[in-house]
Amino acid sequence: MSDAAPMIAYTSVDKSFDGGRIKAVDGVSLNVARGELLAIVGGSGSGKTTLLRLANRLIEPDAGRISIEGDDISTTNPIALRRRIGMVFQSGALFPHLSVAANIGITPTLLGWDAAAITARTDELLDLVRLDRARHRDRFPHELSGGQRQRVGVARALAAKPAIVLMDEPFGALDPLTRDALGEDFRALHERLQLTTVLITHDITEALLLADRVAVMRAGRLLAQGTPAEVSRSTEPYVAELLQTPRRQAQRLGALLKDGTA
Numbered sequence: 001m002s003d004a005a006p007m008i009a010y011t012s013v014d015k016s017f018d019g020g021r022i023k024a025v026d027g028v029s030l031n032v033a034r035g036e037l038l039a040i041v042g043g044s045g046s047g048k049t050t051l052l053r054l055a056n057r058l059i060e061p062d063a064g065r066i067s068i069e070g071d072d073i074s075t076t077n078p079i080a081l082r083r084r085i086g087m088v089f090q091s092g093a094l095f096p097h098l099s100v101a102a103n104i105g106i107t108p109t110l111l112g113w114d115a116a117a118i119t120a121r122t123d124e125l126l127d128l129v130r131l132d133r134a135r136h137r138d139r140f141p142h143e144l145s146g147g148q149r150q151r152v153g154v155a156r157a158l159a160a161k162p163a164i165v166l167m168d169e170p171f172g173a174l175d176p177l178t179r180d181a182l183g184e185d186f187r188a189l190h191e192r193l194q195l196t197t198v199l200i201t202h203d204i205t206e207a208l209l210l211a212d213r214v215a216v217m218r219a220g221r222l223l224a225q226g227t228p229a230e231v232s233r234s235t236e237p238y239v240a241e242l243l244q245t246p247r248r249q250a251q252r253l254g255a256l257l258k259d260g261t262a
């Protein structure tokens with residue numbers, strides 16, 4: 001492993017389902033640098049989740065190579081790998097019968113930490129995701145708002161101090177204000193903990209505003225990748241189409257707000 005190695009590197013990765021009938025990931029090469037927040041954008045079925053699941057060996061590629069910090073993951077123990085990677089799912093995907101504290105402590109518990117260390121870490125994580133300890137630690141998931149559930153999901157993913165966080169549509173089901181606040185808070189956490197993050201989103205605006213780099217997928221292929229400015233200059237028709245809505249909204253808002261102050 002060298003410092004120069006990308007934190008995550010996909011090289012010519014293919015993954016099909018249904019005996020090859022569905023090419024979910026098709027010849028994808030993509031690097032994620034240490035400390036980077038990369039957003040993967042694309043429509044339903046474009047292969048985003050498959051790409052993410054390949055990184056922690058929830059599924060195996062048909063061809064190509066994936067490495068984490070320079071280590072080929074096909075020869076890395078999947079359990080050890082998952083300790084280095086935290087996952088956040090849509091709607092939190094919390095265990096409904098476990099309290100907030102038990103949900104957050106699940107990985108440390110599986111790793112055999114002692115009870116005092118788990119309690120201390122849980123409280124630290126509640127602070128980190130800005131949930132009041134006393135009010136939230138003993139609640140159950142159904143007693144939380146969608147935004148609070150996602151905060152617990154983030155805390156759970158960070159429990160064993162992973163260097164990498166993979167997030168699958170983490171803010172998708174939330175109202176726009178909560179979504180915005182949570183996105184900003186996560187970005188701050190990403191900086192503070194020096195994480196490397198891959199975030200899947202349907203929302204190109206969210207991707208452009210939150211990420212250092214954006215990768216656009218369609219039908220299993222990577223159509224464009226780069227900084228928001230680079231992606232916005234892409235000549236791919238699909239990328240231009242994706243960017244049309246935020247561009248139009250920004251123009252209309254700009255005009256409206258200008259009129260409002262005139």
Ligand SMILES: Nc1ncnc2c1ncn2[C@@H]1O[C@H](COP(=O)(O)OP(=O)(O)OP(=O)(O)O)[C@@H](O)[C@H]1O
Nearest residue numbers: 017018022024042043044045046047048049050051
């Ligand atoms: N386990 C599986 N078995 C069969 N087909 C699968 C499986 N997982 C994914 N697929 C198919 O692979 C393609 C890519 O799916 P994937 O979930 O990666 O897309 P996505 O971009 O994440 O979509 P969404 O935004 O709707 O979650 C789809 O056609 C999907 O139906």
